[in-house]
Amino acid sequence: MSHSVPHAPGYVDNGGPKIVTSRFEHGDSFTLDRYEATDGYQGLRRALDRTPAEVHDEVREATVLGRGGAGFPAGVKWGFMPPGKFPYYLVVNGDESEPGTYKDRLLMERDPHQLIEGCLITCYALGLAQCFLYVRGEMALAQERIAQALNDAYAEGYVGKNILGTDFSVDITLTWGAGAYIVGEETALIESLEGNRGMPRLKPPYFPAAIGLYGQPTIVNNVETLSNLPWLMMNGAEAYKQFGSEASPGTRMVAVSGHVKRPGVYEIEQGVTTFRDLFYGDDFCQGIREDNGLKMFVPGGGSAPWFFPEQLDVPLEGRVVSGEGSMLGSGAIIVMDETTDAVKAALRLVRFYARESCGKCTPCREGTTWEERVLQRILDGEGRPSDIDMLLDIADNISPGPYPVAADPNQGLAAVPFPPKQTTICPLGPSSVAPITSTIRRFRHEYEAKITKRDSIPVSAALMSSAPGNSEAG
Amino acid sequence: MSYFTPDNLAIADEIISRYPVAKSALIPLLHLAQEQEGWVTDAAMRQIAELTDTTPAEVKGTGSFYEMFKFHPVGKYMVNVCTNLSCQLLGGEELLAHAEKTLGVKAGGTTADGMFTIEDVECIAACTEAPCLQVNYRYRLRVTDEDFDDLIDDIRNSRADDIPEHGTLGRVRQHIPVDAMAGIVPPEQANVRPVWLARNDEPAPAGAAEGEEV
Ligand SMILES: Cc1cc2nc3c(=O)[nH]c(=O)nc-3n(C[C@H](O)[C@H](O)[C@H](O)COP(=O)(O)O)c2cc1C
Ligand code: SF4
Ligand code: FES
Numbered sequence: 001m002s003h004s005v006p007h008a009p010g011y012v013d014n015g016g017p018k019i020v021t022s023r024f025e026h027g028d029s030f031t032l033d034r035y036e037a038t039d040g041y042q043g044l045r046r047a048l049d050r051t052p053a054e055v056h057d058e059v060r061e062a063t064v065l066g067r068g069g070a071g072f073p074a075g076v077k078w079g080f081m082p083p084g085k086f087p088y089y090l091v092v093n094g095d096e097s098e099p100g101t102y103k104d105r106l107l108m109e110r111d112p113h114q115l116i117e118g119c120l121i122t123c124y125a126l127g128l129a130q131c132f133l134y135v136r137g138e139m140a141l142a143q144e145r146i147a148q149a150l151n152d153a154y155a156e157g158y159v160g161k162n163i164l165g166t167d168f169s170v171d172i173t174l175t176w177g178a179g180a181y182i183v184g185e186e187t188a189l190i191e192s193l194e195g196n197r198g199m200p201r202l203k204p205p206y207f208p209a210a211i212g213l214y215g216q217p218t219i220v221n222n223v224e225t226l227s228n229l230p231w232l233m234m235n236g237a238e239a240y241k242q243f244g245s246e247a248s249p250g251t252r253m254v255a256v257s258g259h260v261k262r263p264g265v266y267e268i269e270q271g272v273t274t275f276r277d278l279f280y281g282d283d284f285c286q287g288i289r290e291d292n293g294l295k296m297f298v299p300g301g302g303s304a305p306w307f308f309p310e311q312l313d314v315p316l317e318g319r320v321v322s323g324e325g326s327m328l329g330s331g332a333i334i335v336m337d338e339t340t341d342a343v344k345a346a347l348r349l350v351r352f353y354a355r356e357s358c359g360k361c362t363p364c365r366e367g368t369t370w371e372e373r374v375l376q377r378i379l380d381g382e383g384r385p386s387d388i389d390m391l392l393d394i395a396d397n398i399s400p401g402p403y404p405v406a407a408d409p410n411q412g413l414a415a416v417p418f419p420p421k422q423t424t425i426c427p428l429g430p431s432s433v434a435p436i437t438s439t440i441r442r443f444r445h446e447y448e449a450k451i452t453k454r455d456s457i458p459v460s461a462a463l464m465s466s467a468p469g470n471s472e473a474g
Numbered sequence: 475m476s477y478f479t480p481d482n483l484a485i486a487d488e489i490i491s492r493y494p495v496a497k498s499a500l501i502p503l504l505h506l507a508q509e510q511e512g513w514v515t516d517a518a519m520r521q522i523a524e525l526t527d528t529t530p531a532e533v534k535g536t537g538s539f540y541e542m543f544k545f546h547p548v549g550k551y552m553v554n555v556c557t558n559l560s561c562q563l564l565g566g567e568e569l570l571a572h573a574e575k576t577l578g579v580k581a582g583g584t585t586a587d588g589m590f591t592i593e594d595v596e597c598i599a600a601c602t603e604a605p606c607l608q609v610n611y612r613y614r615l616r617v618t619d620e621d622f623d624d625l626i627d628d629i630r631n632s633r634a635d636d637i638p639e640h641g642t643l644g645r646v647r648q649h650i651p652v653d654a655m656a657g658i659v660p661p662e663q664a665n666v667r668p669v670w671l672a673r674n675d676e677p678a679p680a681g682a683a684e685g686e687e688v
Contacts, residue, residue: 009600009603009613009615010600010602010603051673051674052670052671052673052674053674084665084667085665086663086665086666086667086668087659087660087661087663087666096599097596097597097599098597099558099559099560099596099597099601100558100559100560100597100601101597101599101601102599102600102601102602104599105599105600124670127667127668127670127671128668129659129668130494130656130658130659136599137505137540137542137643138542138554138598138608138611139599139611140610140611140612140642140643140644141612141613141644143643143644144643144644144645144646145646147644147646147647147648148646150648150650151646151648151649154650154651154654155651155654157654160650160654160655160656161653161654161655161656161657166670167669167670168670169656169657169668169670170656171492171650171655171656171657171658173492173493173648174648175493175498175501175502176501176502176505176643176644177501177540178501178504178505178537178540178541178542178543179540179541179542179543180539180540180541181596192501193498194495194497194498195495195497195498195499195500195501195526195528195532195536196536197535197536197539198539198540213661214494214495214661215661216661255601255602256602257560257563257601257602257604258559258560258563258564258604259563259564263601263602263603263604264602265602298559302558302559302597332601334559334560334563334601336563340563344562345559345562345563348557348558348559348562349558349559352558352559352596352597355596356596358539
């Protein structure tokens, strides 16, 4: 029943419902011909037959949760646009670069018209003056496919002036980045689009709907979020809610990577599929490599606190996962088997945040590099016994208070606070904390084993005992 | 004197015309400069400043934030090996070490013949196909040491024709015929309500396509 699709590397058709990947089986899924032959631009036609307000209502009714990381319902976010402060803009977030995340690139390469149609539906519903489709710089093929799709769509009257002969007109501008993870954060994305260094803006305002591109009200949505809209317009909110759970209707794309037998990108039903189904199911990953034991997994992108075998039966649903102390984030699931070195794995993610910190605020700029250096020396066998507590202390300075991690049985059920507690401008700094707290709380002994191997203990013990008031007295 | 060739200058003008504010074209124009010469020169930045109503310092200030822009000559082929977690778990670091050995330079370095630059990069969104790399932003997936050596051999013998020289990204450009454009709305054109929103003011014309009688 399940099979991989050679022209869409990584994508596995698991035989489940398909809202956004329905055309992936076709080798020419990215062409206008194929798109038109498979209901393409029919959702737009349905939308244009209705008032913009009705289209917005349909999206609100369906509860289309954002797929970029925060899981905020699109219909609600759209409602934050201050009335009458025209022009409004749409910025599409195609900057996918969270470690482990692989889905938006497939959607852009394999079905660019679906994304374009989603953009048009959004612009129609909200009266947006222009759409900017921002694709990650490193994704040359996605840029190429979207450029071709836009050229074809303009030629056929789907985009531009008087779309399909109506009074609805909007331009879509393809734009692209140049290598900076932080530009995925929506206010940094806007800065980048204004021709600036991609540094996040101070909050509040929390949403660019208030002050966005060029100071105007702006909607920022993720590629996958918008790719749901053509299907939704065709089939309606009721049909959409037939899939998934009540709080998280529909499907979502997840990438499962790491130590599984069949890593892949799967479109799953939210709130129905569990992590166990995903890792061990025949239609999914088919088990851990070499039938090894599962040690831990990242449930939702590099920024998410880690999960352990106890969480295997948790369904992939934002609410439930955050109840367990983590998040589904960007749908990036990284599986690690029993042979994995917890310290080394944590270091690799922390190093990512240290490299990608934009440098605007001190706790993140200094804290992430400091964390990286300490973890590196522990891994190199140069660690000091005080390093473990120091790591937790640095973490606490970036993201104060108890951090909700599943690794800690005493607070496993604490919900992730929103907005998250942070001493920083954006959540990048706090993201570096998740791998550290997750691994220290669960595998402290692995840290200690690396440290006690060293004779640095007597050295620092000697230092302690020579502290004022401790030594000379006797 | 123009830094951009006449063809590229025309492309630059077209890119700028798609934004309400010229400065928004800054990153695409830096890419265009890099496409023309393989890296971004001072002359390029001076002209981009003129074209986007900014100063050369602003152009450099923005450009230097982004890792893809190179302000010194680099190899014709940029070999970017991913070592982030999903790839690390399946041999990304070993692949990088092999690449360094094969090419005889460390990550960040360029081979003496100017052909290859190696970089140790963060996640490139192909995590299920680890370990993976990009050469001039074209993917190679589940790469073994032998695959890597074959790839280098192919490039040296001009057999990797899906890979353009460094600087070229998408080989299809967006082009909007002037009469098909809806028209760019600059931010200062305040409070002009898009015409189709007027449909919200009346009861919906149940199911009828409004455009028909236009
Ligand atoms: C550090 C950081 C990186 C982010 N990277 C991305 C990204 O690459 N793609 C994305 O869609 N959202 C990313 N986000 C989330 C965006 O800020 C924003 O919430 C999202 O694009 C909104 O779209 P949605 O509501 O459709 O999910 C990132 C957020 C942070 C804090
Ligand atoms: S938290 Fe880090 S990435 Fe975010 S604004 Fe501060 S320095 Fe920049
Ligand atoms: S971790 Fe290597 S591609 Fe994502």
